Amino acid sequence: MTHTAQPAPADQRPLRVLAAMSGGVDSAVAAARAAEAGHDVTGVHLALSANPQSFRTGARGCCTIEDSRDARRAADVIGIPFYVWDLAERFREDVVDDFVAEYRAGRTPNPCLRCNEKIKFAALLDRALALGFDAVCTGHYARVATRPDGARELHRASDLAKDQSYVLGVLDGRQLAHAMFPLGDTVTTKDEIRAEAERRGLAVARKPDSHDICFIADGDTQGFLADRLGRADGDIVDESGTRLGTHQGAYGFTIGQRKGLRIGTPAPDGKPRYVLDISPVDNTVTVGPADALDVSALTAVRPRWCGPAPTAPARYTAQMRAHGGEADVTAVPSDDGLAVRFDAPVRGIAPGQAIVLYDGSRVVGSATIAATERTPATV
Structure with missing residues (x-):
């Protein structure tokens, strides 16, 4: 199988590209590379909160007013049109509400993966295609390869240390046909990406990376869930059912968790205990040995x-x-x-x-x- 240079399709024609610009350095460099490759690029920042100040600030998120301004300044430097699209209601329904519902059911969701599936490559892509764009460009580290028959495949990034294909694994063939990841084919360190941004005059060159979950303002996932699901005292038990302690909501735990259990009674063998099971029905958390x-x-x-x-x-x-x-x-x-x-x-x-x-x-x-x-x- 021959891998063509990403992102152009089989006919290699210049594309009308909608670049999703989060306000971070990766998406800014991706948009700049797409424009430099000769594509007709338009930048768009997604407003994902009805109250952007409630999202993470201090350059650590991807949905704040600060981020939208950083994205606009980057688009101005690149020399491309720029818009802000309000997808807050869709984001709340498809990502935030889903996140809360999954924890309520005792499961551990990945909101970034859901955002890629439902927002960036569904809501955003559908609107882009309706407006006549050919592709959506993001700053993800992954590759799209075109086979001789014209079908497209998603591959790991050339730099495995930065590979983000896991959170893109929800993309189907139709979405891949319109996906562009300009950063995925190069083996470069994050410092080199930042250096490239500086050479291009992008002020986001030294902006810190985003961390954690963008819609949890203070990074306190347990507090965020408690505000929406309420606090409910329950038992922490071992594998035999012996009560070892209490908690204020089973949703605050994940399988494999070790820290924050607050169990006063040590295990008989003195080894750490881990969360083995979460039962939302009776609000019980079961703990036991690592194996x-x-x-x-x-x-x-x-x-x-x-x-x-x-x-x-x-x-x-x-x-x-x-x-x-x-x-x-x-x-x-x-x-x-x-x-x-x-x-x-x-x-x-x-x-x-x-x-x-x-x-x-x-x-x-x-x-x-x-x-x-x-x-x-x-x-």
């Missing part, structure tokens, strides 16, 4: 394929966290889901997380983890 977190298989639902859907069992590597490693798996697709078995146990997988399958560097697709099978010898 009880080992998972040998899982089932996943709502699969999304970055191209044709697999129809038979196959061998892949799988990634379960945005910054996690890969595991060798056998995956069996079905009409409504995916069954995955690991070659070796993997620790601390939580329902609600996404599993993304890879064939080499190619992203095959993703699905939402629904249930896990613990390694029998350790339970």
Whole structure:
């Protein structure tokens, strides 16, 4: 398979490109590279909060008034038109409300992945296509390769240290046909990206990276959820059901969590305890030893394929966290889901997380983890 230089499609014609500009250095450099490549680029900043000051400030988020001004200044330097689009209601419904509902159900969602699926490559892309644009450009570190037959594939970034293909694994073939990631083909450090931004005269060159969840203003996820779900006292128990402590809401925990358990009674072996299970029905959190977190298989639902859907069992590597490693798996697709078995146990997988399958560097697709099978010898 021959990989063409990203992002142009098979005919190599200049494109009308809508560049999503968050106000950070990556999206600014991506927009500048797209314009430099000869494309007709328009910048757009997404207003994702009805009250932008409620989102993270101090140059750490992607949705503040400060960020929109930084994006506008970058567009002016690049010399491209710039607009602000209000997608706050859609973002609240598809990302924030989904985030709260998932935690209420005892699952651990990834809001960045959901934002890519529902906002940047659905709401934004649909509007862009309706306005006559050919592609949406973002500052993600990933590659889109064009096969000889014209079909497009999503691949890991050339620089694996910055690869963001995991959070793009929800993109389907139609969305990939209109996706552009100008940063994904270059092996450069973040310092080199910042140096490039400085050479281009972009004031965001030294702006800190965004961290955590953009819509949680103070970074306190547990407090954010408590405000929306209420505080509800419940028990922390061990695997035998013995009560070890209390909590103020099971939604404040994730599978594999070690810190913040506030258990006064030490384990008999003196080793740390981890969250093994979260039961929203009776508001109970179960804790136990680390090896009880080992998972040998899982089932996943709502699969999304970055191209044709697999129809038979196959061998892949799988990634379960945005910054996690890969595991060798056998995956069996079905009409409504995916069954995955690991070659070796993997620790601390939580329902609600996404599993993304890879064939080499190619992203095959993703699905939402629904249930896990613990390694029998350790339970």
